[in-house]
Amino acid sequence: MVITYLNKTTKTAPLAVFRVFFGLLMLISTIRFWVYGWIDSVYVQPKFFFSYYGFEFVKPLGNWTYVLFAICAITSVLICIGYRYRLAIILFFLSFTYIELIDKTTYLNHYYFISILSFLLIFLPLNTYFSIDAYIKPKLKAHFTPQWTVDAIKLLLAIVYIYAGLAKINSDWLLEAQPIKIWLRTRTDFPVLGSLFQYQWVHYFFSWFGMLYDLLIVFFLLYKPTRKMAYFFVITFHLLTHALFPIGMFPYVMIVSGLIFFDSDLHEKIIIRIKKIVRIRPFLESNIIAPKTYKYSKIYHKIIAGILVTFFGIQLLLPWRYLCYPEELFWTEEGYRFSWRVMLVxxxxxxxxxxxxxxxxxxxxxxxxxxxxxxxxxxxxxxxxxxxxxxxxxxxxxxxxxxxxxxxxxxxxxxxxxxxxxxxxxxxxxxxxEKDLFAHKKWILPFYETIKGL
Amino acid sequence: MKKCFVLLLIVMSFFSCDDDLVSNEENRLFDSVGFLSNVLTNHILPEFRTFSSDVVDLIEAKDAFVVDKTIENLLNFRNQYLVAYTSYQSVAKYGLGRSATINFNQNLNTFPFNLVELEAFVLSDQSKELTSVNTQNRQGFPAADFLLNGLADTDEGILAFYTGENGTDYTQYLSTVVDRIDSLSEQASNDWEGTFGNEFSSDSEFFNLYVNTYIQYFESTLRTMKIGFPAGVNTGTISPISIESLYKPEESRGLYLEALASSRLLYTGINEEQSSLSKILINLGEEGLDARIKIAFLEAQSQSNRLNENLRLQVETDNNEMLLTRDALQEVVRLLKVDLTSKLNVSITFQDNDGD
Known part of the structure; x- marks a missing residue:
């Protein structure tokens, strides 16, 4: 069964579209970070940086941080147009991750998501279709790709959503509607919906809806008859959270990523649309060579299999490490990060x-x-x-x-x-x-309460 | 895609229908604009008006003294200075808008007053302008304090500075100090009376900034500058000369108590009907926190009343009382900065910044 699955193929278009949008969004968010002056205030100005445990060797670079961001921006463009893709995505992954590792003050689940997603993308053939690489090297061009290359992205998204949903199954979120209640009730000036935010039932509605959304959205996206409706929910949900909470580019990343669940027809249409907008003639006519499926070489295939199985294994297990710690997770935050606990506290x-x-x-x-x-x-x-x-x-x-x-x-x-x-x-x-170790920090005072749930 | 938009519109219109039913502003549990306009009309404007009129009196007293340098005029001048310094304590907590851009508080009340090479400074042109950032600690009320109370031990001795060899320069400096208090006050006050006041009281965006400014004032100015620094909290060594009103130290507690009382009143509101931070918490069902904050304010006041009216003497003789006062203020800071901001969803954009 595994073999038949691995031999299954699908159109490459979804990967190509994913690549284009991913590159574009990364470019926008890099520029945004730069324009807001955050490189200076977050990475240049501070006198002291909070390293991640085990990553103390990652040092702040002072004004050289700008170079790092420039690398991110340039590689984003290269990823978007699919030129020297492999090199670009590796450099993007390294520079982006380096930036994130400088100071854990800036830790956000979605930065972590970008880091691991770009790591995954290193191993996927995103440049074999609708890319400069494929245009220059027609041999690379492939209309089809192994099904698992598309599914790998879906799996990562599924992990993000479902773990985020599981984390919301706790008494604060569901029974007290916290912290949604605190966040909504003073936003009465919010356009249209504002006056509703003072009502208890609205807080509970948002909490329960958020939990169910995160838990189930992937299944509705996978199931064809509900897909369009589900994607409409994806758009509404993320735009609403974008308007309500300061979460930057994350909603757009999720909205665009959600497209991966659609059939290749839609992606072909998007590509045609892009071609019309961009109007690069030779690039437009690059569809002549006969359809072909992208094939990993045997050794490469084995290595990648090993890397990706390990990668997803870690992703599946890491969020559970909190179980190794006594005391309340939300209080001590031991085992809290890298687990898709989004907006919980x-x-x-x-x-x-x-x-x-x-x-x-x-x-x-x-x-x-x-x-x-x-x-x-x-x-x-x-x-x-x-x-x-x-x-x-x-x-x-x-x-x-x-x-x-x-x-x-x-x-x-x-x-x-x-x-x-x-x-x-x-x-x-x-x-x-006192040492800063992975072991439980006994000098954290007890919480004296229990937040029930996962 | 079109379908999506249609659906979105339907959802929106559904909510906006609902909106009409409940949009009665009065019934809102949380109304930031109502709160801000109340703060403006019942706190900021009256307090600034009192202060401005006291400053006008101060100018008159100064003019009388400049024309006729007698002990009587000096005493009257001194008296007016204290009145204005006292009402200044209330307006100091509104460091927003023009007050922020002209560094209203830094210019009016940076203490201790800078004594380094004072004579040379008085004789220089700098003392006739006081607009440079370097002269922030050579002007405002601390400078007036020094010039009216600290030049010599006796009134006659002080008077001699204005009538003696460099009398013109000293008079000119004193005059500039008072005129600058006047001009800065006028700018800040006009701003609140005019455009900025209107913006402030009609835009809910200011709620966040306002709460931040309020807490920052309480933490940095009231707790740290007035009590913490003299008590040596951040150095481990007492610093009696860091008190406010150093040259008339028996006024130092009075000024501090004025500031504390005014801060408390801003929290509780002047009466039951008006919106206030306290009222907002009660409306949101956070009576417990509100009660704690009120108690913490009262305890801070009662601890402060135990201090000697001369804080310098208090620091030198029994600093422990100062430390206890500081702890009592810290209790208020904790409730405001941790609990209040959390419950009101106000993100702290400063963190114990000392405004320097």
């Missing part, structure tokens, strides 16, 4: 650090903005791994300033999904001595 924190000179007993409070940007302070205040990293940075800073044995304590208070603030970190623990 509304957290605000206040963390005030005190340095104590062990030799003299002198103590003083830190002003966080002497060391961190306001964005970093916001992220740091609610996440224990940030707090301990920052504490270590403070320890090192004050050792340099001449305090031989600085102790670092924190008064940290966090509110989660509308609950009153509670003390977050044990204020009696000297964080200078």
């Amino acid at each position: 509304e957290k605000v924190g206040l963390s005030v650090f005190t340095i104590v000179d062990s030799d003299t007993g002198k103590q003083f409070e830190i002003r966080n903005n002497d060391f961190l940007t306001s964005f970093q302070i916001k992220q740091m205040s609610t996440q224990p791994d940030f707090i301990v990293q920052y504490a270590h940075m403070l320890r090192n800073h004050y050792i340099q300033e001449g305090i031989a044995n600085p102790k670092v304590y924190v008064q940290s208070y966090v509110t989660l999904n509308g609950r009153l603030n509670k003390q977050f970190i044990d204020p009696t623990i000297n964080l200078a001595n």
Whole structure:
């Protein structure tokens, strides 16, 4: 059965369309990031960066970060037009991922999605149709492609949606309509729908609808009779979330990605439409060579199989790693990232650090903005791994300033999904001595409540 | 595609029909425009009007003193200065619009006053303009404080500076300080009375900015500058000379209490009918948080009342009371910055920035 599936083929058009839109959206989002001045404020200005565990070797590049973004932009164009595709997508993956790894302050599920999607795209033949590569090298051109190359993208999307849906099956989301309630009820100025946002039932409707949407949308997209309706929902849902929440380009990425579920007819039509708009004549007439199916070489096929099975295995298992930790996931955030937990928590924190000179007993409070940007302070205040990293940075800073044995304590208070603030970190623990490991951080104070659910 | 749009339109019109049924503004649980216009008419404008009229009196007292440098005129001038400094405490928390662009608060109340090479500065042209950023700590009320209270130990001694060898320069400097307070106040006040006030009270976009400004004022100015710095919270070493009104230190607690009371009133609202942050929380069903914030304000006030009226003396004799006051203020900060912002879905765009 596996063999027959692997031999199944389909039209290449969906991959080509996916490539064009992916490149285009990445170009737009890179330019957007640049124009908003975020490269400077997020990657150049900060004096300190929060590395990911195990990726401490990824260093900020100062003004060279602009080069990295330029590489992203240029490779996006190359991906879009399908020129030197393989090289372009590899460089895009590397530069984009490098940027993301510089500072985990900027972590967003959708950046992670772009990273792993571009990794996957390295191994798929997205340039064998409607591309400069295929135009220059007619031998490369293939009207057909193995079915699994298209399905791999669908599978990744399915993982994103379904895991996001599963994560919403929890008592805060379904029974308290939190944090949707907090986010909607003060948006009464929102056009048309605004006045509805004060009603409880609307909060519950959004919560339950969101959960069901994430869980089921992929199945409705896969099933032909419901596909069009489902895609209409995709558009409405993502445009609405785009209007309501500051989530940047993500809705567009998902709207465009959803097209992959449609039959190749639609993609052929899109390609014809694009050709008409772009009007590059030789490029238009490149359809002469007889239809052919893209074939991976045997060895390459085996290697890719190994890589992709591992890749999807990790994707399927990673979100469950939180089960290895005691205590409430939403509170400790141990095992929280890389798991498609999207918009699940509304957290605000206040963390005030005190340095104590062990030799003299002198103590003083830190002003966080002497060391961190306001964005970093916001992220740091609610996440224990940030707090301990920052504490270590403070320890090192004050050792340099001449305090031989600085102790670092924190008064940290966090509110989660509308609950009153509670003390977050044990204020009696000297964080200078605590390590940032994968092991459970015992100095996180208990949540004293349970959020039931997955 | 066309079908999609038609469907979208149908959905939209369905919602807008519904909209008509409930769009009665009064019934909204959360009405940011109503809140902002209330803040403008019942807090910002009256407070600015009082302040502006006090500044006019200050100018008159200054003019009288410049014409006739007598002890009596000095005392009257000093008196008016304190009145204006006190009403300034209320308007300091509105660092928005023109107030922000002209650095209203930085120019009017950066303390401690800069004493470095003072004589040379007074004799220079810089002291006759005070428009440069470098002169922020040589003007405003702290400068007036020094020039009226701190030049010498006795009134006669102070008077001698204005009548003595460099008398013209000192008089000119003092005059410039007061005139600049006047011109900055007028700019800020006109802005609130005019275009910006209108924009502010009709655009819900300002809600976020307003709450941010309010909390930032409370945290950075009230807690850190007035209490934290003198108490040495960020250095571990007390700094008695960092108090407000350093040259008449027995006024320092009074000014601080004025600022605290005014901040509290802005939270609670002047009366039951008016919209206020407190009222908004109650409407949203967050009575528990509202009660906590009110208690925290009261506790901060009662702890503050235990301080000596001379904060310098308080720091030097029993800094622990200062630290307790600071803790009480921190409790308010915590509730405002963590819980209030979370419940009102206001994202904090500053984080304990000290406005420097």
